[in-house]
Amino acid sequence: xxxxxxxxxxxxxxxxxxxxxxxxxxxxxxxxxxxxxxxxxxxxxxxxxxxxxxxxxxxxxxxxxxxxxxxxxxxxxxxxxxxxxxxxxxxxxxxxxxxxxxxxxxxxxxxxxxxxxxxxxxxxxxxxxx
Amino acid sequence: xxxxxxxxxxxxxxxxxxxxxxxxxxxxxxxxxxxxxxxxxxxxxxxxxxxxxxxxxxxxxxxxxxxxxxxxxxxxxxxxxxxxxxxxxxxxxxxxxxxxxxxxxxxxxxxxxxxxxxxxxxxxxxxxxxxxxxxxxxxxxxxxxxxxxxxxxxxxxxxxxxxxxxxxxxxxxxxxxxxxxxxxxxxxxxxxxxxxxxxxxxxxxxxxxxxxxxxxxxxxxxxxxxxxxxxxxxxx
Numbered sequence: 001x002x003x004x005x006x007x008x009x010x011x012x013x014x015x016x017x018x019x020x021x022x023x024x025x026x027x028x029x030x031x032x033x034x035x036x037x038x039x040x041x042x043x044x045x046x047x048x049x050x051x052x053x054x055x056x057x058x059x060x061x062x063x064x065x066x067x068x069x070x071x072x073x074x075x076x077x078x079x080x081x082x083x084x085x086x087x088x089x090x091x092x093x094x095x096x097x098x099x100x101x102x103x104x105x106x107x108x109x110x111x112x113x114x115x116x117x118x119x120x121x122x123x124x125x126x127x128x129x130x
Numbered sequence: 131x132x133x134x135x136x137x138x139x140x141x142x143x144x145x146x147x148x149x150x151x152x153x154x155x156x157x158x159x160x161x162x163x164x165x166x167x168x169x170x171x172x173x174x175x176x177x178x179x180x181x182x183x184x185x186x187x188x189x190x191x192x193x194x195x196x197x198x199x200x201x202x203x204x205x206x207x208x209x210x211x212x213x214x215x216x217x218x219x220x221x222x223x224x225x226x227x228x229x230x231x232x233x234x235x236x237x238x239x240x241x242x243x244x245x246x247x248x249x250x251x252x253x254x255x256x257x258x259x260x261x262x263x264x265x266x267x268x269x270x271x272x273x274x275x276x277x278x279x280x281x282x283x284x285x286x287x288x289x290x291x292x293x294x295x296x297x298x299x300x301x302x303x304x305x306x307x308x309x310x311x312x313x314x315x316x317x318x319x320x321x322x323x324x325x326x327x328x329x330x331x332x333x334x335x336x337x338x339x340x341x342x343x344x345x346x347x348x349x350x351x352x353x354x355x356x357x358x359x360x361x362x363x364x365x366x
Contacts, residue, residue, distance in 0.1 A: 012142060012150050014198075014234060016224035016291045021201030025338035026288075033335065093336060099359060102352040104341050111338070 028111040031118065032089045035082035042079045073129050080125045085118035133159040135169055136217040139181065142228050150228065154217065166206040166218065167195055183232040190345060193280030196223050197232050203282035203343040223285035225294065239281050242298050246306040246324070251317035261314040274308035274353065276346050277301065283340035283350050289333045296329035300340035300350030303331065307353040310360060322361055331357060 052063040066072045092110050095101055101110050134156045142150040155177060157169045167188055174181045183206075186192040190208035197206055198221040200214055211218070226234035252261070284290055284299035298306070306325060310318050325331045331354065340350040 010144065011227040011229065011235065014140070014222040014224050014226045014228050016285075017288070019198060019201055019219075019221055020224060020286065020339070023202075023339060023342045025336075025342065029335055029337040096336060096351075097355060097358065099355065102349065102355065104347070104349050107338055107341060107349075107351065 024115060025107055025111040028089060028092075028114050031085060031115070032093070035086040035089075038078060038082035039086060042075070042082075045075060045079075077122075077125055077129050081118065081122045084121040084125075085114070088117045089114040135159060135164075135211055137169060137173075138217045138219045139170075139173075139231070140221040140228075141181075141231055143180075144230055152219070159211075164211045166199060166209045166211055166214070166220070169211055169218075170195075170206060170220070182230045191278060193278035196280035196282045196285075196345075198222065198224055198285075203286045203345075205280055205282070205345040208345060223281055225285055225291040226281075236281060238294070239284060239299070239301070240279075242284075242302045243279065243305060246298065246302050246309070247317070247321070248305050248309065250309075250312070250315055251320075252314065253316055263313055267313040270311045270313075271308060273348055274304060274311065277304055277308070277348060278346060279305075280345065282343045282345055283348075286339040286343035288337055288339065289335055293329060293333050297333035298325075298330050300334075300354065303334070303357060304348065304350040304353040307357050310357065318360075322357070322364060325357060326361055331361075 049063060049067070052059050054060075067076070092101075092114050096107070096110075101107060135158075137155045137157065138152045139155060140150055141153045155173050157172045157177075160168055160172065165188075167185060170181065170183055170185075174183075183197070184194040185207065186194045188195075188207045190205050193205070195206040196203060198219075199206065199209055200219055203223060206220075220232065222228050222232045222234045226236070226239075229235055250261075279301060281301060283304070284301040287297075287300055289297050290299040303325075306321060309315050310321050315321075334351070334354045336351055336355075338351050341348075341352075344350065
């Protein structure tokens with residue numbers, strides 16, 4: 001009898017994230033979680049800025065300079081876009097939870113609307129900051 | 131028939147020690163409206179008898195030939211070759227233990243299905259005839275009873291990829307909702323109790339790959355949301 005391996009440990013796992021084609025609703029969900037993460041990570045930066053701004057007049061102008069230099073602007077831009085996208089898509093998720101837009105096509109369209117709003121916010125805020 | 135179709139197919143031989151590879155094939159266009167399963171059959175019957183995959187009815191009812199086609203899950207038997215970008219990359223359903231080539235181990239998938247008790251539970255005495263439903267009550271099961279348990283949705287779900295041992299996945303949850311909605315079933319309370327769990331149900335983050343993948347045009351995301359709403363309504 002030929003030796004047949006039955007050990008499940010030897011079985012490879014079929015490829016998943018590396019081969020799965022990106023879909024717009026998938027991106028919308030991932031961007032929602034990523035933007036939420038950005039917002040949470042911004043809290044310490046925000047507290048750092050707040051203590052800096054309220055410490056002394058010299059610290060205030062130092063912080064002001066930093067915020068108007070490119071790292072400060074970049075952080076503001078990033079957080080602003082994250083805040084806007086997270087809000088728009090958050091409303092979408094709440095509406096879906098409540099049973100709105102449940103048809104397959106509506107789910108696709110609303111994902112496009114959220115993503116489009118995020119891109120638009122990124123462009124507008126970018127042109128405003130630079 | 132001069133036209134040919136180029137395919138790249140995931141191959142894994144458990145009897146050799148080699149790692150999985152992608153193997154290229156060329157198949158002639160056999161007929162108008164040719165399906166991907168026709169191409170696989172042509173390879174198996176004419177080019178390479180070692181190619182292994184599951185198939186049965188060949189018309190989208192048995193749910194045997196779920197696979198990853200150009201990155202998205204679907205049934206080979208109802209997927210037109212004409213609309214696919216070439217080379218058509220065919221892989222087994224994602225995040226599954228591969229037994230051989232396109233054949234994956236579905237044990238865990240069906241265990242999860244079994245765990246939602248997919249049968250009618252009723253304690254009231256059996257009537258003399260069938261347990262009747264109104265037309266409206268029956269219509270509430272549309273979009274759920276059509277599921278063929280091919281596994282395309284569950285294996286497309288990133289939440290299930292990362293937490294598949296605890297998250298039940300779209301297919302089992304769609305079926306759970308099917309029984310919760312069924313007016314003849316009398317165990318909705320117990321069913322909901324069993325589902326109210328941070329992992330079993332609430333790992334769904336509305337990624338909606340399940341909805342995009344479903345070859346029967348169903349919407350497991352909407353079914354999962356319906357279970358969540360039913361749980362909420364029960365509390366208030």
